[in-house]
Amino acid sequence: MPKRYWWIIITYVIAQLSSFIGLPIMFLLGFGQSDAIAIWSILSFTIATIVILRLLKPDMTQPELRGERSSKGKIVLWSILGVFLALFAQGIAATIETQVFGIPAGSENTMDLMNIARESPLFILLPVVFAPITEEIIFRKVIFGQMHKRFNFLLAVLVSSLVFGAFHMDFKHMLVYFSMGVVFAFLYVKTKSIITPIVAHMAMNSFVVISQLFYSEEDIRRMQEQLQTIVTGGLF
Template sequence: MTLKRIILGFLTVFLLVFFIGPSLLGSWQQPQIQSRLELYQTNLLLHATEWQGEPGEEANSKSLRDALIGIEPLKNAQKQYQEAKEQAETNLAKAKAQAELLPAKTEQLETTITQLQDFINQVDLRLGIFQAKQGESEIAIQTWQSVIKRLEAKNSNSQSGKTAEILLGLWNQPAQILPSSEATIKKSLDGWFRYQALSQLYTTQQREEALSQLKAAEQEIAEQAVLKLAIVGAVPTIGFLIGVGLLLFLLIQRAIKGKDSLLARNGDLSWSTPWDGETILQVFVAGFFLMQILVSVLVLPITLKLLGLDTTNFDLRSKAFLVFVNYLLVAAAALLVLYGSIKSFLPLPEGWFRFKILDKWLFWGFGGYLAALPLVILISLINQRIWQGQGGSNPLLSLALETKDLVALGIFFVTAAIAAPIFEEILFRGFLLPSLTRYLPVWGAIITSSLIFAIAHLSLSEVLPLTTLGIVLGVVYTRSRNLLAPIFLHSLWNSGTLISLFILGSGG
């Protein structure tokens, strides 16, 4: 055994034990972004319930609004929040049980418990507003009192407790207006819930002008909410239906035409791979995973410290730019390792890293995107049942959801929709998939490379959906034999995700 193989073996075990394994296990305790997305969409729906339309067009506006928000939207939204609370309570119980088994709580576990407790209190504030809005003031008061009692038991001076006291006072009989009510409501509540609380406050204070201005502002937001709901609801639905039709067409064509069908094209054609598994391991161990650690944990933090920059004080634009720089450094380092690993095999056999502009890559990429939509959506629904809102998500998604700044969104877009597709498709479809055909049939190489692609994102809840997406990317690449096709598909997917996040995040 050579020294190189010993070092590679050591690095592989080290990364599995101290980086990949802990990252995946750590993500098990983290909430999925999907749960937040559902609540963000619910918040848009709540705004839409207030839309009255233009004068003289109330009937048409009501028909459109009802088609988008459905029957009994408040009850449905309340149910959504109640389910989110119950899931959070389940996860909190699991986290506390896990903490009892440990000799000392980890910082991550303490943070998770605190976040879940705060989330439950925040949801109860909103559930109380639902109840009060539907004439159940006594139940609402009990809900807010439960928040106050929980925080008093912990001797906590939380903002949630102050907000609960203010809401309780506003809906009590007789009403009681506490000091700084307006400022606290604006700070603690958002969206439709802020509107309802402020409306109750201004009505109690008999501030007609402030109430009139509030209702006018809410009408503008409600009109925008209707448009956003149409986009985030109708567009994916149309894409889903077209995708189902496309999949049925491809399967029927495969059954009728056999090896002459689009799905069977190049399906059994392997690449001529001049290197062995040692080179594959070298590229991913030393090039991909190790470079992530070196850049993210050592190079970038040390550089920022030398420049006197404190990331805790970064605004969203700065965070977006930092993510972009970090990604570029990791990608550049990994591609350099890739080049160094295969340099001795140049020139490569025909078909490797093929970029052909005058080809049908747009056709393959867009078709693959439509086919991926129903597959990934269905797998994601199953995935939600498995992980019950846990399993973590890509941190970039949370940042993008918070983004109301177009400059920050533009930086995220360049990172996720341009840099990521180019780098990841070169590495996973351009290098890994063809390399694996030395040892596996093409379909086996597609599945294996897709699973590694999913695991590389280091979130347990994303393994199944990303493996499914990776399989579609692999099929598109092996059939088209043009890296531009999966790059285009990958870019479309990430672009659609970012746009949806921005629309939902700007819903308040």
């Protein structure tokens, strides 16, 4: 793996862990909890994204995966289709979690993030912009891409999707994150462009954020249960 990829991973990890230092500083400056989390998250991930994209500059003119990159039109098409594929995969995964493992619908981690976003709208930039860019570069381009060059698709997608889920620290819903990882890896391989899963990831997160902001937690859980009923009926 190129040395710059290791620096990309290190940059991402530093951004994730920087809150242990940054948040106390923000509190000392007089910011409330939500504003402190929002401001520091955006600041740290803005810097991390700039550094990561700078490190990726040598890759801009090189093929990303074996084969020819799709045309711009196909990238746009698969980016749009990818949103629906990701939502459908999430629905199936959530249904399995609920029906097979008895895990309640809805992610507490997502709810907590949306509570911060309601109090400090600046925080919305994290899941809508910065997280999709950095996560797709880390988990799809670097981890999946490098494994895909050495091993087969199944092993590469298994490892990268498990790591993707683990980094979200929401282990009850690991299957949901894993399903997303599989879809985004498929989009990457299908178009040979990291732009495709980034755009699909952005659009999917935007949909989730908007729905979370305009509906109550009870409404969201009810919609998730209805969606799971539809999916269950279709599968069984």
